[in-house]
Amino acid sequence: MCNKELFKSFSLRALSQCSLVIMLAYFCLGLLALCPLTTASDPTCEELTAPLEDRSLWQPTVTQRIFGGGILQAGLLDISVLLRHLHSVMSAQLVVVLLALTSLCAAASPEHDCKDLVKPLLLDNHSPIFGKWVLHVGSWDTPGLKNDLVVVNTSWIELSASSRSDIISLYWGDRLNDDKCLQGSADVTVTGMTSNATYNINNHTSYHEGKYYETCAECLLSEDTTLLPDGKSLGRYLFLFTRTGKLEPSELETFKKQAACLNFPDEYYFMGTNLCPDNRKTETPASAN
Missing domain, CATH: 2.40.128.20 (Calycin beta-barrel core domain)
Incomplete structure (x- = not known):
């Protein structure tokens, strides 16, 4: 076992090696939150986020706008619901990936470094x-x-x-x-x-x-x-x-x-x-x- 200071320094180094991957993943999550995935025939982001003429039927909260959750309260069925549902599913999958990456980085321990640092010198050849x-x-x-x-x-x-x-x-x-x-x-x-x-x-x-x-x-x-x-x-x-x-x-x-x-x-x-x-x-x- 390595001491606490060494564990801290090695853990920080292990986390830094994963930081770029995690930053990219969060960037993708942010893009998904701001704009759901669309095909060539799908509406644009502006069309999806434009308010309905009857505002009483659909009032997205701030959280829903950030995470792409558009909900029709009066049973209205709109293509944006399907797209936003797809968006939420993909966002959830990306969150799972982020959690896995974070777990792997957090699990990185100095044991591997100590194994590299402390190798017995064989004395068969003096x-x-x-x-x-x-x-x-x-x-x-x-x-x-x-x-x-x-x-x-x-x-x-x-x-x-x-x-x-x-x-x-x-x-x-x-x-x-x-x-x-x-x-x-x-x-x-x-x-x-x-x-x-x-x-x-x-x-x-x-x-x-x-x-x-x-x-x-x-x-x-x-x-x-x-x-x-x-x-x-x-x-x-x-x-x-x-x-x-x-x-x-x-x-x-x-x-x-x-x-x-x-x-x-x-x-x-x-x-x-x-x-x-x-x-x-x-x-x-x-x-x-």
């Missing part, structure tokens, strides 16, 4: 995600996770192949707000469309389950769920990495829509640009510089 990525922006769905994220000023990761096809080697580097750099590595186990990794940072072990989604070119969109040792979720992050750390405004807007589709709040934390240097060592535990 090569598209290999290489170095710079974290540009992150979001969270649990307030406590924000506190852990905002202490980081910049972050980068590097993904590479390992000797096993189901494992990706990950190396990371974070610059904290106190200008300290933390770096470390982890093995990411890939199963279908999800990944699992265990991080050891300053002798603290954390467990994470990841999902990847299709996104902009030269970007990597990762949903990261922080887990307790028993598998219980502490909440989720949504990270958008880029090759350069830069992002176009249109790409940022797409990310925000994707976040809304994944039920993340409208809160974001943007990273800086002063990355930690790659001081890679042979040992795997995280180290402080």
Whole structure:
């Protein structure tokens, strides 16, 4: 389910796509109301709307003139009655069409847009995600996770192949707000469309389950769920990495829509640009510089 603001924006867009058709239909309805359908031998509009000589027999109301309802009160039978009856039938049919169009437009929901925006990235071929990525922006769905994220000023990761096809080697580097750099590595186990990794940072072990989604070119969109040792979720992050750390405004807007589709709040934390240097060592535990 998308949030309310996204639903509103998508619904307005869906309605705008139908507006031209509805306007044309209402225009046709107005023409029918002003002038009934006639054949070459039918009277003209002026003849049909001209008052009878005996005005007491036929006094159309304002509503009848607008919607083409000419009624003979004294049992008079006139060809205009038949034409106006035909007009009212066709008007009713057009109203049904208008109602159907309106229902279809109103029924348009953001679900289809979310399906297009949030497509899982298949990890059967890891090569598209290999290489170095710079974290540009992150979001969270649990307030406590924000506190852990905002202490980081910049972050980068590097993904590479390992000797096993189901494992990706990950190396990371974070610059904290106190200008300290933390770096470390982890093995990411890939199963279908999800990944699992265990991080050891300053002798603290954390467990994470990841999902990847299709996104902009030269970007990597990762949903990261922080887990307790028993598998219980502490909440989720949504990270958008880029090759350069830069992002176009249109790409940022797409990310925000994707976040809304994944039920993340409208809160974001943007990273800086002063990355930690790659001081890679042979040992795997995280180290402080």
